[in-house]
Amino acid sequence: MRTLEHPDRNSISLDGVLFALSDPTRRKIVRQLADGPPAQYCSQFALPISLSTQTHHFRVLREAGVIEQRYQGTAIVAALRSEDLTTRVPGLLEAILAAERAENPPN
Amino acid sequence: MRTLEHPDRNSISLDGVLFALSDPTRRKIVRQLADGPPAQYCSQFALPISLSTQTHHFRVLREAGVIEQRYQGTAIVAALRSEDLTTRVPGLLEAILAAERAENPPN
Numbered sequence: 001m002r003t004l005e006h007p008d009r010n011s012i013s014l015d016g017v018l019f020a021l022s023d024p025t026r027r028k029i030v031r032q033l034a035d036g037p038p039a040q041y042c043s044q045f046a047l048p049i050s051l052s053t054q055t056h057h058f059r060v061l062r063e064a065g066v067i068e069q070r071y072q073g074t075a076i077v078a079a080l081r082s083e084d085l086t087t088r089v090p091g092l093l094e095a096i097l098a099a100e101r102a103e104n105p106p107n
Numbered sequence: 108m109r110t111l112e113h114p115d116r117n118s119i120s121l122d123g124v125l126f127a128l129s130d131p132t133r134r135k136i137v138r139q140l141a142d143g144p145p146a147q148y149c150s151q152f153a154l155p156i157s158l159s160t161q162t163h164h165f166r167v168l169r170e171a172g173v174i175e176q177r178y179q180g181t182a183i184v185a186a187l188r189s190e191d192l193t194t195r196v197p198g199l200l201e202a203i204l205a206a207e208r209a210e211n212p213p214n
Contacts, residue, residue, distance in 0.1 A: 018128050024122060027121070091202035096121065
């Protein structure tokens with residue numbers, strides 16, 4: 001079974017998490033994961049970007065420890081690592097999501 | 108009187124703030140401002156980097172709206188824009204500073 005590399009909880013750094021979340025597309029992905037079902041197919045994010053750019057953004061989030069990705073058959077499923085993030089950086093994700101929702105209210 | 112450019116409160120973006128704070132040296136500057144007197148001379152930050160790199164980091168923080176800088180004679184003084192940040196991104200600075208202190212406890 002193919003697996004994707006993830007940092008373990010203690011390797012999640014503030015540098016990586018903040019950089020990953022400094023991009024609006026990546027925050028959009030995180031917001032969809034926070035607002036929807038806990039695990040979602042990566043192919044079902046409606047982002048106005050090419051597939052390779054999308055893959056890149058998911059990888060940056062995964063390598064920073066913000067999301068996990070796993071194969072489900074040939075598809076890839078993503079989920080927020082909420083518990084790991086809350087442990088490493090309490091309150092950060094909530095603050096960013098709240099600001100993101102205020103900056104970009106749902107239609 | 109020379110002045111330095113700052114974004115007004117409503118122009119402070121989550122992208123800029125998160126990117127500015129994704130660098131450990133810039134977080135060190137922010138932490139020193141948060142833990143010390145509200146306004147501090149830029150020249151009095153003991154950072155193990157060249158003066159030009161230090162100037163660069165202060166500028167990134169200023170252009171993101173995280174700090175303000177103003178001339179005092181020929182010296183430059185920096186201060187955190189705590190109120191503006193709390194208005195734009197409530198809880199963010201506190202969460203980042205708490206994580207920063209946990210990652211790098213004071214000696």
